[in-house]
Amino acid sequence: MAAVILYGTETGTGELVADAIADVLAADHDPSIYDMAEFAAEDLDPADFLVVVCSTYGEGELPSSALPFADELDEEEPDLSGLRFAVFGLGDSVYGDTYNRGGEIMAGKLTALGAVQVGEHFRHDASSTVKPTKVAAEWAESLPALIDEA
Numbered sequence: 001m002a003a004v005i006l007y008g009t010e011t012g013t014g015e016l017v018a019d020a021i022a023d024v025l026a027a028d029h030d031p032s033i034y035d036m037a038e039f040a041a042e043d044l045d046p047a048d049f050l051v052v053v054c055s056t057y058g059e060g061e062l063p064s065s066a067l068p069f070a071d072e073l074d075e076e077e078p079d080l081s082g083l084r085f086a087v088f089g090l091g092d093s094v095y096g097d098t099y100n101r102g103g104e105i106m107a108g109k110l111t112a113l114g115a116v117q118v119g120e121h122f123r124h125d126a127s128s129t130v131k132p133t134k135v136a137a138e139w140a141e142s143l144p145a146l147i148d149e150a
């Protein structure tokens with residue numbers, strides 16, 4: 001099963017994280033990476049495993065590169081039955097109640113359309129000393145077992 005990695009970002013951290021995850025999956029899962037801004041909702045395919053990387057902006061909102069894709073999901077309501085996905089969210093605990101909402105919003109939209117979230121929903125905190133690409137590579141080590149489960 002191939003992996004499709006979609007990232008939603010405002011200032012590029014999400015793209016670096018997506019690249020780090022792809023490096024881990026490169027050996028066995030033929031990963032492809034897309035900015036959500038350049039990916040059509042109708043191209044989601046249950047035959048792929050989806051990895052969602054998404055930051056948080058505004059007051060707990062999606063970053064701008066995720067908005068067109070999120071709007072398409074809302075408007076087209078594709079049937080995502082059979083699609084499995086994992087989420088790596090980005091945020092900053094300094095924002096309190098809206099911490100890491102971006103990844104949670106994306107997970108909610110996909111789940112509402114029938115997709116199933118698997119694995120640990122990772123929440124990176126920009127106020128921590130944890131480097132996002134490093135922890136993303138560690139988190140990605142858990143993905144092959146999930147991808148091959150289907």
Ligand SMILES: Cc1cc2nc3c(=O)[nH]c(=O)nc-3n(C[C@H](O)[C@H](O)[C@H](O)COP(=O)(O)O)c2cc1C
Nearest residue numbers: 009010011012013014055056060091092095099100
């Ligand atoms: C203007 C602004 C608003 C933000 N709002 C939130 C927020 O509401 N909740 C949160 O958890 N993080 C928030 N963040 C933090 C970002 O999500 C975090 O820095 C993330 O690592 C950025 O990733 P990106 O470069 O891929 O967009 C905000 C950052 C900025 C600059």
